[in-house]
Amino acid sequence: MTTLRDAAMKSKAWPFDEARRVLKRYEKAPPEKGFVLFETGYGPSGLPHIGTFGEVARTTMIRRAFEVISDLPTKLICFSDDMDGMRKIPSNVPNQELLKANEQKPLTSVPDPFEEYDSFGDHNNAMLRRFLDTFGFDYEFYSATEFYKTGQFDTVLKRAVDHYEDVMKVMLKSLRDERAATYSIFLPIHPETGRVLYVPIKSVNKTDYTITFDDEDGREWTLPVTGGNVKLQWKPDFGARWAALDVDFEMYGKDHSTNTPIYDRICEILGGKKPDHFTYELFLDANGEKISKSKGNGLSIDEWLTYASTESLGYFMFLKPKTAKRMHFDIIPKMMDEYHQQLRAYPGQSVDQQLNNPVWHIHGGKPPESKMVVPFSMLLNLASVAGASDKDGLWGFIKRYAPDASPEANPDLDQAAGFALRYFDDFVKPTLQFRAPDDKERAALEDLVAALRDPAAAVAQIAKKNAMDGKEEAAPEADMTSDDFLQTVVFAIGKNHGFENLRDWFKALYEVLLGQSQGPRFGGFIALYGVDETVVLIERALQGKLAV
Known part of the structure; x- marks a missing residue:
């Protein structure tokens, strides 16, 4: 009899492909840290978008697949690079002048333009965590600011000083001559202004692990690289983080793919083992342009959840991660209906088929029963002709069609009815165009x-x-x-x-x-x-x- 693990080891579903690659890292011995570490990175320079969620959702799918084929403990870390300097002001947030006055400061030192949290970085981190918690992800959240300032990064930062020339050699190969002339892997935080400085480094001192530089006014400063006084440029930071945490797996978008050899080599120079990677294609907005946090184009997390379930979003994330996908409001009905089609198919499938079914990966092998006796697309059509302004109006028709259905017995259908009314009002109703028959x-x-x-x-x-x-x-x-x-x-x-x-x-x-x-x-x-x-x-x- 084929066991679940046997079937998983042969499954062609992409999360199992990735999980088997990670398992090969520990064929000879288990990890010294006691667990296999999956990581996702997040730059909180703007409000989190669906692509950010997608990294956590997809990494979770791989982690769940790994836990089927291995008994090794696992951990998922969501790491926020919130010490990054705010170089570009997002256009989709209030108090633009306030942000402009704090340009180049670490995001956790920039005042919150929404006036809700201690900083803009804290606000964006909270937005991400709120959604991840709503979805039920099992993760630990790491803040780069805390990681740098509490000394957790100090050992790797000292290694970066010890191997400064080697790391610089890797970086300089990737830079144009003009940029290379003034480049350093270290970015000092100005002791007075608090700004992240992009200035030439005069000396890197291996005896006391300090750097010396002139600020923008020509004044000379010497700062220790430890304790949050200095941060790494973003490319070295990638590899250094992998080395510091002993990361086993991280995925990122295709726009990072050309930098992968850089990240890997720096990780190795700093004493780490390069992780396994998964590069996914980018998400596009309605015009086929890359979704950007700073532009605020494309669908936001809250926008999707206004019109559809979290599970439908998970379903979208599962599909063809190596293919660029357009994310616009018009895909929502299709995702809702296809998700429930897969749920209905699941109980009658073989184990092999179930492991290839997206709902296995969305629900960690325990998908619920679909109670959607009416498709979402049909609810939209019903909203169009019924003139219903609330769910009760739709339920009058639903109960006649399916007498045993009720909001209590069919909570997913009841939720979908509310989604359908909102979606119809905002996207379908304005576009309706009736014509006379010939x-x-x-x-x-x-x-x-x-x-x-x-x-x-x-x-x-x-x-x-x-x-x-x-x-x-x-x-x-x-x-x-x-x-x-x-x-x-x-x-x-x-x-x-x-x-x-x-x-x-x-x-x-x-x-x-x-x-x-x-x-x-x-x-x-x-x-x-x-x-x-x-x-x-x-x-x-x-x-x-x-x-x-």
Whole structure:
């Protein structure tokens, strides 16, 4: 009998691929630190965006996969580079003048423009942690400011002094001549202004682990590299952090990929073992541009959660991490519905199939049962025609369609109903554009009304279609509550009215009745909205009351 671990060792799901790579690090002996360390890095120069969340979500998926194939303890650290100097002021935050007055200061020394936390760095860290906690991630949060100032980084900083020439040699190869002329891996924090200084270093002193430099006014200073007086430039900081923490795995975006050899070599020079890496493709906004914290383009964490569940976001993160993906509001309905499709499929799958199913990775091998008896896309269509302003309005239709459903028994559906109303109001309603049917479409719609009013007429339409197709099979018995029967009726009427490409018929239904070019499985929509209600909707369209 195949065990879960045996199946996981062969699984083609990308988290298991990565987990097996990490496991190879400890084929001969377990880690001396007592655990395998997964890390994610975060630069809190602006409000956290979905890409930041994606790193933690995906790393967690790999960590969970690792825990299936190994008994070694694991830990996940979220490391915030909040001692970085604020070089660029984000355009999507208030109090721009306040921020401008504090340029080049470490982010944890910049006042919070929202006036809620001790600093801008603390504010952005709290925003990230709030979401990570909401999602239920198991992690430890590390602050670079605390790491530097409490001396936890001192040993590696001293090694950076001892091996200064070697680290500089690695860095200088990657720099243009003009930049290389004044570059140093060390950035002093000015004792008076508190600003992070990008100035040439006059000397690096290995006897007492200090650096000497002139500030921007020409005054000479000597500072110890330890105790938070100095920070490393961001590329050396990457490798130094890996060495200091003994990191085993870290993922980052494709824009870092060319620097990977630099990070790795510096880690090794400073006494560490380079971690395994995973490079993911970047997230793009509606215009195909890279999502940026400073620009605030693309979807924010809060925006996604206004219109969809955290699980749907996890589902999006699982899909094809090596492929650049556009993140805009229009992907949300698809992610909601596909997530629940995978949930429904999971119980009937083999172990191998379950390990390849995204919901296994989203829920750590324990996915819940889907109670979404109505797809999210259908809820949007229902919101469009029902004129419902709250969830109670939608539930009136839902309970008639699924009598056993309720907000208490179907909490995911109840949550989705609220999401659907907000999404419809903000994104669908403003774009609705109804049109009048042409003569061919009008005749078909009139027949559809007749079929919905009279089950015998519905059966006759199916029989007519079967005869046209040369089929001798009898039409099914009328069941005006069945999605499948109603879909067959709609399909038959389209064929009977000469729609060679039935997509044109269904597109006409959507554009005339729903004001959109795409829509739901129409038989399911009729069953949900109601046969009588659909008749009224079609009649209003035929009377020209929708296309106004």
